[in-house]
Amino acid sequence: RKFNVAVVGATGAVGEELFRVMADYDFPVNNIVPLASAKSAGSKIEYKNKEYTVLELTETAFEENEVDIAFFSAGGNISEKFAKYAVEAGAVVIDNTSHFRMVPNVPLVVPEVNPEDIALWRETGIIANPNCSTIQMVLSLKPLDELYGIKRVDVSTYQAVSGAGKAGMEELVTQMQDFFAFKLDESKKDAFAHQIALNVIPQIDVQQPNDFTKEEMKMVNETQKILHKEVQVAATCVRVPVLRSHSESITVTFDENIDVDVNEVRNALENFENVEVIDDLANNAYPMPIVSTDTDMTYVGRIRKDVYAPNIVHFFNVADQVRVGAATNSVRIALKWIEMESDI
Numbered sequence: 533r534k535f536n537v538a539v540v541g542a543t544g545a546v547g548e549e550l551f552r553v554m555a556d557y558d559f560p561v562n563n564i565v566p567l568a569s570a571k572s573a574g575s576k577i578e579y580k581n582k583e584y585t586v587l588e589l590t591e592t593a594f595e596e597n598e599v600d601i602a603f604f605s606a607g608g609n610i611s612e613k614f615a616k617y618a619v620e621a622g623a624v625v626i627d628n629t630s631h632f633r634m635v636p637n638v639p640l641v642v643p644e645v646n647p648e649d650i651a652l653w654r655e656t657g658i659i660a661n662p663n664c665s666t667i668q669m670v671l672s673l674k675p676l677d678e679l680y681g682i683k684r685v686d687v688s689t690y691q692a693v694s695g696a697g698k699a700g701m702e703e704l705v706t707q708m709q710d711f712f713a714f715k716l717d718e719s720k721k722d723a724f725a726h727q728i729a730l731n732v733i734p735q736i737d738v739q740q741p742n743d744f745t746k747e748e749m750k751m752v753n754e755t756q757k758i759l760h761k762e763v764q765v766a767a768t769c770v771r772v773p774v775l776r777s778h779s780e781s782i783t784v785t786f787d788e789n790i791d792v793d794v795n796e797v798r799n800a801l802e803n804f805e806n807v808e809v810i811d812d813l814a815n816n817a818y819p820m821p822i823v824s825t826d827t828d829m830t831y832v833g834r835i836r837k838d839v840y841a842p843n844i845v846h847f848f849n850v851a852d853q854v855r856v857g858a859a860t861n862s863v864r865i866a867l868k869w870i871e872m873e874s875d876i
């Protein structure tokens with residue numbers, strides 16, 4: 533069977549990537565329905581060498597176009613307002629925003645980690661796609677939890693500007709151009725709290741009552757929901773002047789009786805679906821954004837046992853967050869959903 537697929541936010545950074553990923557995965561498409569705000573309606577997108585006109589997102593767009601699968605990636609307020617119309621029209625919604633993620637009966641899914649949760653979609657018609665920094669982290673936590681049992685995770689992120697969409701990328705590029713033109717002082721600084729060129733900013737999203745940021749608390753709450761476990765997580769999320777691919781320095785504390793064997797850790801990671809180990813420090817080989825960008829793998833390296841505590845391991849994790857952390861995860865959810873609901 534082939535599906536009518538809507539993409540809400542079709543002209544955004546993730547929306548554009550969704551079309552590329554669907555084409556790469558030869559998604560069973562009957563018709564593509566690109567939806568966006570009135571401002572973008574009328575513009576064109578390309579899918580498999582064919583042009584499609586972007587339609588305005590309206591309450592009736594899903595019904596009129598007989599949409600079966602609706603990817604939402606246009607901000608939480610748009611999902612809040614319009615997801616219900618897609619569900620009412622009989623579509624499954626795969627939502628890339630944070631709006632439904634922590635709703636108890638909405639599954640929050642990374643298909644390699646908790647595919648069984650997809651079955652819960654019937655309760656609301658919605659499947660939530662986790663935050664990008666959470667997705668690539670849980671892809672490396674899951675095999676380690678199966679191996680030794682995780683108690684605690686301490687993570688610092690190095691997040692690319694594309695996490696803030698096209699506006700974030702444009703701002704970094706413009707600021708770099710302005711730097712070389714000796715006019716960085718006058719450059720626009722709207723996408724982030726500070727200048728991002730030649731800087732790092734230890735703030736992503738807004739402050740929470742406990743002094744962590746919203747991005748940091750997403751990494752706590754979403755990790756627990758996906759792993760079905762009250763693993764302790766402490767995150768420090770940092771924006772860095774990288775265009776694409778988030779990096780994460782991760783410290784995992786296992787149950788007290790564990791004596792980490794780095795080779796076992798490496799094997800567990802290597803054998804996990806869509807995780808690749810690059811870990812040869814002597815030859816300067818480790819994951820970096822220039823390695824992961826435009827790929828669908830999560831790369832792990834710099835794996836080392838703690839100097840003091842035998843139950844602690846440290847490693848570095850990098851993935852293209854526009855793909856692995858958003859578009860590809862959404863498409864993988866949809867493919868899994870199709871497989872699980874193949875009688876529909």
Ligand code: 2RA
Nearest residue numbers: 663664665691695696
């Ligand atoms: C960021 N996590 O990198 C966000 C995007 N979802 O800003």
